Amino acid sequence: MTKIGYARVSTIEQDFEIQRQRLQSEGCVIVRAEKVSGASREGRTELATIIEFLREGDELVVTRLDRLGRDTRDVLNIVHECEQRGAFVTILDPHVSTRGELGHVIVTVLGMVAQMERRFIKERQREGIARAKAAGSYKGGKARLDYALVQRLKGQGLGASAIAKVANCSRMQVYRILTASVEKNAPDVDC
Template structure:
């Protein structure tokens, strides 16, 4: 049985998710698991966990693109090992890659390494760009959300509320409440 998995990083990418579903259906997937969640947040990738649990011996997990499945080479190889342990294979449509063959396994490992390298280079360039923008005074970072609520925190504190109650009422962390109160002192 061919089982598909589709993922986009954000809810705004509905067209991308729909396109992946069409590709998976065209490839003959009988069941498709789909989600819209960042690959970095593995803990929240519930559909990935479900598809890996669902796949059985003789099945093939099909994805449209490699980056829709794994966040790193290590994660990719972990998924492949899990599939192999079940007697299942992985197929990546965009690469015409199938891990049921020795060549497919080799290519997957090499391509996973290249994809991880590209991501790390991109992140390095991003960090360099942010550092340059900060040095030029063009990058300020995100606005401090907790400090913007200082007046509310101080008002609630003066009314005798505790840190936990203030944090919940204002929608910030307790540490932020303590920081604001410490700054006042």
């Protein structure tokens, strides 16, 4: 049986070191981490890698359920995929494991709470933007990635992995920036 930790933060500015330390102190021999939104499973390559390599009796450990996901269906699908491999999911805060039936019920309820919390966050964000626009002080969100840097590195012949390392982002984000750039610069053709 192997304990495998998964740490996740949503933005480049956030740090997952506290999660990593907690997972290691709980006995996780492997800890994978990524900086990507928990709103869906899209682009969460580290999580996919963990699930792919889970074996019978292994345990996927996260510090909080919202690190696993903020959508109830996604969380339940992740738990199901782990169980299909004979593995368990353990959440440290509050301590819940899918080893028993009660754990499944608690994970489902916590998943619903995480999804509801995400909706509240989005609603407060929309209200704040509307107030700022009404006051004439809304300037839009700041760019989280340096698109020009990604383009410049690509122009220098670097591959997506190398660009991601320099720009401190995921390869998926590099691909999105490069794809958007190609689509933006494509000539309009009338048929």
